[in-house]
Amino acid sequence: MSGEDAPAQQQNAVDQKQETKPSEEPKTEPPKTESPPAAAAEAAATPAATTEKVPEEETFTYRALVLTGYGGYDKVKLQVKKGKPTLKAGEVLVRVKACGLNFADLMARQGLYDRLPSPPVTPGMECSGVVEAVGEEVTDRKVGDKVMVLNRFGLWQEVAVVPANHTFLIPEGMSFEEAAALPVNYITAYMMLFDFGNLRPNQSVLVHAAAGGVGIAATQLCKTVKDVTVFGTASASKHETITQGGVTHAIDYRTKDYVEEVRKISPKGMDIILDPLGGSDTHKAYNLLKPMGKLITYGAANMLAGQKKNLLAVAKNWYHQFSIHTLSLIQGNKSVCGFHLGYLDGETELITEAMNTILDFYKDGKIKPRIDSTWHLEQVGDAMRKMQERNNIGKVILTTEPMPEEEKKEETKKEDKKEDKKKEDKKKDDKKKDDAKKDEKKDEKKEEKKDDKKDDKKDDKKKEEPKKEEKKEEEKKEEPKKEEK
């Protein structure tokens, strides 16, 4: 697919630069040479303008997040790239405003996602922004178009070159943040529910991680069909939000056996189960299916234990990986499907069709991406952490807006704390490894839940989330009110 070439090309343009910057701790620091402290306030007001005024090929610079190697959160570093990328036929250059974080990005950081080329590489499968230049043969996009972008990788940077048919016009009234939150989660949820799932009125759907990006999208999409019952798993603190969002029965998977809970309410089981977990949870899902039921597995979140690759967790997931014989499918009248948007990048037509329907739903007010929090590029580590530790409700977003100077100072103070955090992470990872070892020996299931619970309590103690986020939350609360009018 031609889309794959684009970021690789950009990569080539700056490889030299990257390789000269393998330093360990520049992570959250702004590119000081480009925007010196004195000019920072101005730069914040007109972020892209400064570079746009000097469009010379040589002086063109932009910030980019780069995965420098597999490992923890600090492996994604903010770097400055030089040289304006050239456009091939059919491509557009997008000035990126916001980027979406996805589970695949977390897997990729640990080296568990084979659709991302080897480091150094810029991750990022979705973003929103403004078309700044169009290549030859591009007829349906023009400079100034607000677009959302879906690509295999390479979108976590200020400037991205992508095939025009990987962009979708942002409808009126949709913010850049919403636009960056929409493509991956909604296309994933849409294709699972309406293509593989064949969702129809009166059916029941089990949505795991119902407070996550896909979970919230799936819940909203379920609600576009008459009398669909949504069972959603999430930790108790998120139940109010997901219930308001459309989940019929919220289940706390950390304190209860979700299989039992589902059976209590729906003894025959489920028509559709969306499974992002993998491992033993896929087995449970299979057994929870009604006749003619569809199990759609779309991830292996259970593989992620701790911020670095946990070989035991990976091995365990492989060991418990679901494998099914056709005779069992026949006798059960069941369907098992696998979905991952990342492996569907050749299917432009299918994706465009899905996107068009999704945008119609948006225009009709039937769906609305929920933003959990927005982070500066400098804060990508914290953003990933929030998502990986399941503390988000909705989408975690990166903005390319430069960080205000005062926030930077805050960040610097926090740097000291980060060292402590790192130690804590280390402890936590070690603990997880121990847990994984324990689990291997024991007979999994309930034991796992209890361990999760312990981790959860730990999470509650860390109250280091940026203030900005809280502000955003308030803004969000106002937004729906406006919509209702």
Place this chain on the structure above:
Amino acid sequence: MSGEDAPAQQQNAVDQKQETKPSEEPKTEPPKTESPPAAAAEAAATPAATTEKVPEEETFTYRALVLTGYGGYDKVKLQVKKGKPTLKAGEVLVRVKACGLNFADLMARQGLYDRLPSPPVTPGMECSGVVEAVGEEVTDRKVGDKVMVLNRFGLWQEVAVVPANHTFLIPEGMSFEEAAALPVNYITAYMMLFDFGNLRPNQSVLVHAAAGGVGIAATQLCKTVKDVTVFGTASASKHETITQGGVTHAIDYRTKDYVEEVRKISPKGMDIILDPLGGSDTHKAYNLLKPMGKLITYGAANMLAGQKKNLLAVAKNWYHQFSIHTLSLIQGNKSVCGFHLGYLDGETELITEAMNTILDFYKDGKIKPRIDSTWHLEQVGDAMRKMQERNNIGKVILTTEPMPEEEKKEETKKEDKKEDKKKEDKKKDDKKKDDAKKDEKKDEKKEEKKDDKKDDKKDDKKKEEPKKEEKKEEEKKEEPKKEEK
């Protein structure tokens, strides 16, 4: 499910009778005591009338096919049962006119279908007839209603007791034969294509055994959706018929590699594949799927080699049985489904819904069951043989009409020949066993095809099909003409 009780009950009523009749060769002989040769012509004209005139409980008799043990065609024997079955609440008694043969019946005869209780037992999953009595609480069926019936087993007899909700009213203009041909094949094809398959305009479907009952039903149902391309496999002699029936690309699987043929026309593969074969063909099907493609497997016809259970064929099928890991499904964006109507007998609502849509299609002239041939109960062995040897185009039907006396004499003459046939069968089975052994050693595929071809040529030599069938064929040719008016 309550439906399971009905035939079992009937079974009890006549067990004694059956066990006194374990003779080896009464197969195609009519029940001489009940309809002596002298009265035969009359009986043929008013078949059911004779019994209906003497409805006393004790004198009530009816003919039934009984599987007396697992094995070859001669294991299904025609017996006479005594005693009128009693009705429980919700049940109806149906005077059976015609019965459908299905692949599951052939598997059952060899002991390969676990939904049929152990012999002695009356097989038969579908029939048509007239309601002769209704039990308590039956409100939507009355005496005289023409119905088609779907049941787990027990319908290959003149009288069947079934739950009323296993019956469906026969629409006007539909013959008893058509009605007996419809339930299993059309519900199977419908649920595979429209529930699991989620068939939509412009998609492509691969239908194996496109001249078989399900194959013809699936082709017709595909044609109810705009611009669907149907790839159908069948031996060359059947191509004209299936092409007229709606198959876009007919492929001779006996002389060509169907995978190659499909790829030539549709390099990206198929959206939906219906797989009744199992074994290595399921692997091929999986690899032939497009992204977002659905493989729906609904049988293991490859297990059937020869008329008796062929342990090597069964073992080979198991050995090659398709087993899939979820990570492979995820990376391929694929769906694997299993379907068998026999395991869906608790799902009355789903089945009724499907049936109603199918009957609407029938009324609109969009579908029409194609009858390959109709056989007397005495001829059940030949009927099964025709189907198992893949010599049918469309549905093989049994009629409960008594056999005219002259045909009986023909049958008796043929009995002698049958001994020869048996020997031939034995030889053929032995050959198949040898072939299976060879295949185990060799690298399957093309080798199999050639062997099939040899068998095929042999089949051509046997021209012992009843004349009646040819007559029927002529009738059928006239029928569509009438319809066209």
